[in-house]
Amino acid sequence: MKASEIKKVAVLGGSGMIGSSWTTNFLWRGLPVHVYDVSEECLKTARDRVRGNLQYLVNKGLLTQEKMNVALGLARYTTSMETAVKDVPFIQEAAPEKYDVKQALLAEVDRYAPAEAVFASSTSGLLITEIAKDSAHPERCLGAHPYNPPHLIPLIEISKGEKTSAAAVTLAYDFYRSHGKEPIILQKEALGFIANRLSVALYREAIDLVLKGVCSVEDIDKAVCFGPGLRYALMGPNLIYQLGGGPFGIKGIMQHIGPSVELWWADMADWKKVPPAWPDMAQEGVLKEMANRPEEQGKTPEEIARWRDDGLLALLKFLNKV
Ligand SMILES: NC(=O)c1ccc[n+]([C@@H]2O[C@H](COP(=O)([O-])OP(=O)(O)OC[C@H]3O[C@@H](n4cnc5c(N)ncnc54)[C@H](O)[C@@H]3O)[C@@H](O)[C@H]2O)c1
Numbered sequence: 611m612k613a614s615e616i617k618k619v620a621v622l623g624g625s626g627m628i629g630s631s632w633t634t635n636f637l638w639r640g641l642p643v644h645v646y647d648v649s650e651e652c653l654k655t656a657r658d659r660v661r662g663n664l665q666y667l668v669n670k671g672l673l674t675q676e677k678m679n680v681a682l683g684l685a686r687y688t689t690s691m692e693t694a695v696k697d698v699p700f701i702q703e704a705a706p707e708k709y710d711v712k713q714a715l716l717a718e719v720d721r722y723a724p725a726e727a728v729f730a731s732s733t734s735g736l737l738i739t740e741i742a743k744d745s746a747h748p749e750r751c752l753g754a755h756p757y758n759p760p761h762l763i764p765l766i767e768i769s770k771g772e773k774t775s776a777a778a779v780t781l782a783y784d785f786y787r788s789h790g791k792e793p794i795i796l797q798k799e800a801l802g803f804i805a806n807r808l809s810v811a812l813y814r815e816a817i818d819l820v821l822k823g824v825c826s827v828e829d830i831d832k833a834v835c836f837g838p839g840l841r842y843a844l845m846g847p848n849l850i851y852q853l854g855g856g857p858f859g860i861k862g863i864m865q866h867i868g869p870s871v872e873l874w875w876a877d878m879a880d881w882k883k884v885p886p887a888w889p890d891m892a893q894e895g896v897l898k899e900m901a902n903r904p905e906e907q908g909k910t911p912e913e914i915a916r917w918r919d920d921g922l923l924a925l926l927k928f929l930n931k932v
Pocket residue numbers: 622623624625626627628629646647648652703704705706707708711715732733734735755756757758
């Protein structure tokens with residue numbers, strides 16, 4: 611099968627944060643979606659979230675009202691797995707992040723979906739080999755990890771299990787590319803994939819700095835978003851170092867600052883468990899940070915998420931990604 615032959619997708623766990631955003635992503639690009647969730651109440655949430663997301667795109671001039679109405683008509687909401695997947699060649703799973711839940715869901719998919727349909731899990735970092743270990747068709751199973759919200763953020767990390775076929779990986783890669791995404795393929799399985807491993811490496815150090823009394827929760831966020839975060843939207847750490855090294859490039863900068871960085875590394879956190887005091891400290895710190903935000907940038911999670919999406923769209927326009 612070719613990516614251009616995928617004319618319909620199923621989204622499993624469609625009312626969730628990620629599932630509703632995947633549905634938005636596909637509908638926005640004119641693809642019919644079968645939205646599956648476990649109850650009628652969940653499906654109502656899914657409808658409301660998708661409508662809200664599409665309306666936002668209309669308000670931002672990225673979709674016309676007419677096309678939004680057409681897109682809404684392309685979604686079919688169901689609590690029947692058979693209806694959701696029986697004639698669908700691409701299945702995007704966005705159910706809770708637990709092996710047993712994803713394995714049970716996959717068993718249901720195996721009962722009803724065409725044998726050649728791709729099963730793409732949104733898992734944030736579980737192993738595909740483990741998710742697919744009892745599947746009748748492990749060759750069709752892969753990880754397709756988005757970043758929240760998937761209808762705006764382009765990255766998709768595609769990961770393979772031991773039995774994933776090269777054909778499924780190529781198909782998924784081509785499919786996401788043709789729907790506005792920026793996929794990368796992991797050559798080996800790795801818990802947490804690439805971007806989340808990088809994020810949590812940074813986050814361990816963030817926690818440690820606050821626990822050591824070096825700075826506040828709010829200052830950690832300021833240090834990231836007014837400093838390196840601005841550049842990270844445009845280029846990754848390797849290219850940043852290449853530019854930072856001037857005429858000597860990344861090779862020169864590594865030789866220049868390497869010994870100093872080794873001193874920092876020797877001093878940095880390497881613990882493996884979330885410090886018990888951290889969740890309460892983090893929550894208290896973030897609530898203070900939210901209260902200190904400028905009014906026009908929002909103070910509630912909903913207002914801040916809207917402000918974030920406005921900023922993401924501005925960046926995506928600059929990057930020619932919308
Ligand atoms: N939230 C994020 O930032 C984020 C980012 C990337 C990937 N992910 C991954 O996406 C997946 C979904 O995360 P989320 O944050 O959207 O969770 P969520 O809790 O918001 O949504 C989960 C959805 O799954 C549904 N569900 C529950 N049991 C189910 C079952 N047995 N079968 C099918 N659906 C079921 C729920 O009704 C809900 O709609 C997880 O694997 C998560 O790791 C999350």
